[in-house]
Amino acid sequence: TxxxxxxxxxxxxxxxxxxxxDSMRISRDRTLADIDLxxxxxxxxxxxxASLGSEKDVLNVQVQTAQ
Structure with a gap:
């Protein structure tokens, strides 16, 4: 009828x-997971x-001290 x-x-x-x-939710969740990563x-x-910057500073001081 x-x-x-x-x-x-x-x-x-x-x-x-x-x-x-549901598809939009899945897409959103993937995007948020990528952003978090x-x-x-x-x-x-x-x-x-930051660690490498500190190490560089230490090495520069050692070089200057050795000269």
Whole structure:
């Protein structure tokens, strides 16, 4: 019947919309995970950079002292 057809179309529309929302959530979660990873890598690289800067300063002092 016509009503059953309309109900079926609405149900399909709701299912498609729900699937679309789920897809957006998955995409968002992946993006947030990537951002978190990049932030952690940035913190680690900044820590290494600071450590290397300190090591460079120590070596510069040693070179100047040796001259």
């Amino acid at each position: 016509e009503i059953a057809l309309k109900v079926s179309q609405v149900q399909k529309g709701v299912t498609d919309f729900t699937t679309s929302i 990049f932030e952690r890598q940035t913190v680690e690289l900044n820590r290494k950079l």
